[in-house]
Amino acid sequence: MINALNVDGYRGWSDHYDTVVATIRVPVVVDGEEKLVSAGQALNLLSHPDRAVRVAVFEAYGKAWQEKSQLFSDTLNHLAGFRLAVYRTRNWDNVLAEPLAINRLDEKTLATMWNVIEKHKATFVSFLNRKAQLFGIDKLSFHDVFAPLTLDSEPKKYTYQEGADFILTQFAKFSPKMASFAKHAFEQQWIEAEDRDNKRPGGFCTDIPLEKESRIFMTYDGAPGTVATLAHELGHAFHSHVIRDEPFENTNYAMNVAETASTFAEMIIADASVKEAATKEEKIILLEDKIGRSIAFFMDIRARFLFETRFYEARKEGLVSADRLNTLMEDAQREAFQDALSEYHPQFWSSKLHFYIADVPFYNFPYTFGYLFSLGIYHQALAEGSGYEDKYIALLQDTGAMTTEQLAQKHLGIDLTKPDFWEGALEIAVGDVEEFLNLTNDLV
Template identity: 55%
Template sequence: MTYSLNWDLDSIFPGGSQSAQLAQRMTKLKEQTHSYHQLIDQWQPEADTNYQELTAILELQGSISDGFSQCNSFINALLSSNIKDKQAKILSGDLYALLPAIQLAETIFSKKITAISDEQWQQLITLPDFQPIAFRLGEIRRDGQKLLSEDAENIINTLSLDGLNAWSSHYDTIVATITIPFKENGQEVQLSAGQAFNRMMGDPDPEVRAALFDKWEAAWSEKAPLLADTLNHLDGFRLSNYQLHGETDFLENPLNYNRMKKETLDAMWATIQKNKQPFVDFLTRKAQLFGKNKMEWQDQDAPIILGDLKEKTFSFDAAAEFILENFQKFSPKMADFAKTAFEKSWIEAEDRPDKRPGGYCTELPETKESRIFMTFGNSINEVATLAHELGHAFHSSVMWDLPVLDREYAMNVAETASTFAELIVADATLKEAQTPEEKINLLDTKMQNAIAMFMNIHARFIFENKFYTARQNGLLSEDEITELMLEAQKESYQDSLGTYHPHFWASKLHFFIDDVPFYNFPYTFGYLFSMGIYAYANQQGSNFEDQYIALLRDTASMSSEDLAKKHLGVDLTQPDFWQAGIDQVIKDVNEFMQLTEGYVTK
């Protein structure tokens, strides 16, 4: 085997959760935070005429931000690869205990930035040292206007450790107790949540999928009372925080975080809603190919095997080579970067128990590296996931030389680079198809992403909207939450499914993440935004690479609307851009419908 299935964490901090170097860095973080407080307390903006003190504050702020991210990424990696690492969980608590002091310093800094006169502010942001970060400083100045007193903000941040953050962590604790019994080769085995999910949604045997789905629903239903408490209090804390800061619209915060206008979000969802029918038709046709009248939840991502087709599988090495070969056609720099990630063992891909479900890419700013977590199962789906996460990592890599403030891109544009990388792999596999049956299989694989974005994630958005609205009036029971989820799925899928996943709200980590609210619509934004970039790339040919990197480097220094206008010349608040992206996907649907016509019994 050429590439390791396990990531290298010792090159970050040797010794795992017992690492002395990690302990030293966390101690240094505490010391840096103390110095940060001193610098900010002493800073008098009107007297800092040459802005040397402000420069020193921003440099130390950057070092603290990078150090916290480095430690947090490492600890989270330990927990992801071994959900039973109790010491890592303690370390996570120790690290987050540093947050209130950091946040208090940032509160004081934001208030002082906000208090600067308009005349001095305009002078400041035109200076060469500050012009590159003027947009981000402007966001700090804007957000500072909503802040409460320093004492009040400190109380909220301190309480969040045993409130917002604690409830999110509690979700991980519950998930670690979940095992799914499954008979394999005549013996019963206990699958972790991650293993069970991969088998349930991707196994070619429909009986395996159905059996696992029933057990999956039962497992989450059993934990539903605990998870209902968790979700109620996590989002209740968040809503209280919004209210204290004068935010009456719970979408205001996630929209500001993603640097998006409400008009953009509305235009995107409205355009998707108008174009649901082709995707309903696709799901119905796929169900018919499985011998069913309607699509069942667990069959959405199942492979379509027609005729004598044997589903193509990939070893991890083969997946790596396929990705490298096709990245090279679009961007040699992206291919070179991905090769480094494989060669330096930045990827945890082994299929084994005690791993957290799902996949992600995390940044290590102090070593200017990334780490990728997933469970590789040899299917084209996992190849796509691998490409997706490498896209995230490449995005980070082209920004390491920028100031820290200009590296803090939001989730919606983060999903652009990852989905773009996925599109490269999807189209490459389609071009290699030798028979109609193989092309049907690969078109279906490509369409799984579109169904997720337009149906599944839309359901998540509808659910969270309704949950937050209801939660403002009090706690919801587990049955009420489950009913909201079921209603959202039926609305989004337009009643096109034969079975639904009522406890999806319990099984999906994204609803329980504490740092990013509404962890859903940015995925759909990124998917359609990447479709626009992908079409643009195909038009530009060899001139694309530098333009693409320039776009990625701007992702944290302007609004989403300005980014699209500058690099693509489009208006995101209008339906035209979104319709153009959806039209590209509908072409794939139409081809799928034509190719499968002869396989459906009349």
């Protein structure tokens, strides 16, 4: 019955969201030219190196989502209402019951991970403060958080072919099998990355099991961040590739370990970019981009998790207005960023596709898990060298057959419910910040 009603319940409201987003056009002025751009193009402009452009686009971007806030409020409320009705039918009171089950994750593991992150937040606030100094402002705005540093130099850009070649070269250093797979994906044109109007924000990878192929969708603009995004999605595709010959019942893996494969691939590219920097300035710029991933997973994703947790509890009591959603979102961002910003993005709940995913609630914490889990795996791979390739593939092949805790115990010999592993993984990210602060001491 739930599956039948899902067509006009979960799926219907999720599809409705996509329909509304496709109508959004944001008026922007870039290089003296005024034009209307899609939501996806406007999102990329929020990382424009010119702060004046970002300020103007951020205002227009927020206004565009706010103008349709009632439509998005209706959509989110009814999608969540259907989900909560399902939960009541199953006698589930904890809104995390389903996402934890989907991710085959113990709630104690999730709590341990967040607690360790919170212990180290001060380090990442220091990074945000230093970045504000480099921008010549007191505090960063939300749109500054992921904007690139330029240090009075031209921002690095890769043509699509250059980005592809860089990915193949770096993949090959770790795993020839991963590089060979990525090469095949490029040659077979499995990737739709054109920067054009009417595309929604973000990127994703989808599998086609019967054809034994994958497809990737994103908007590529040549910045180092989008090269890393492309690598991220190829990591997903590689995961599907290596698990394809497992028994069918063992090929359905959880999102948190799916994000491990993708962020592992992304880390290869981000780390290589920093190590191959030709100058101190270029190294600072690329290191800032790399640290941006830690900010995304430890602060931005944390805000999404806090918002969604509180929204679902509020939704149990009835419909939640657009204004209340704005307040819940901004409060979550303030807490997650520890009030380090001067301006937040209260309409984020309407602009983020992940809140409207039909199949998976709490499409947030698995990213943070995958990032930290992949950091531990990545540095173990660096220590062991090329021989780690087969161990990594073996881990991926077991992701559909085990709980997350079992997977970590078998392949890494660790207990995820204890803080030790998470502390070690955080040390890696903290080290990046410390290096960044040292390199920029003489610039402020």
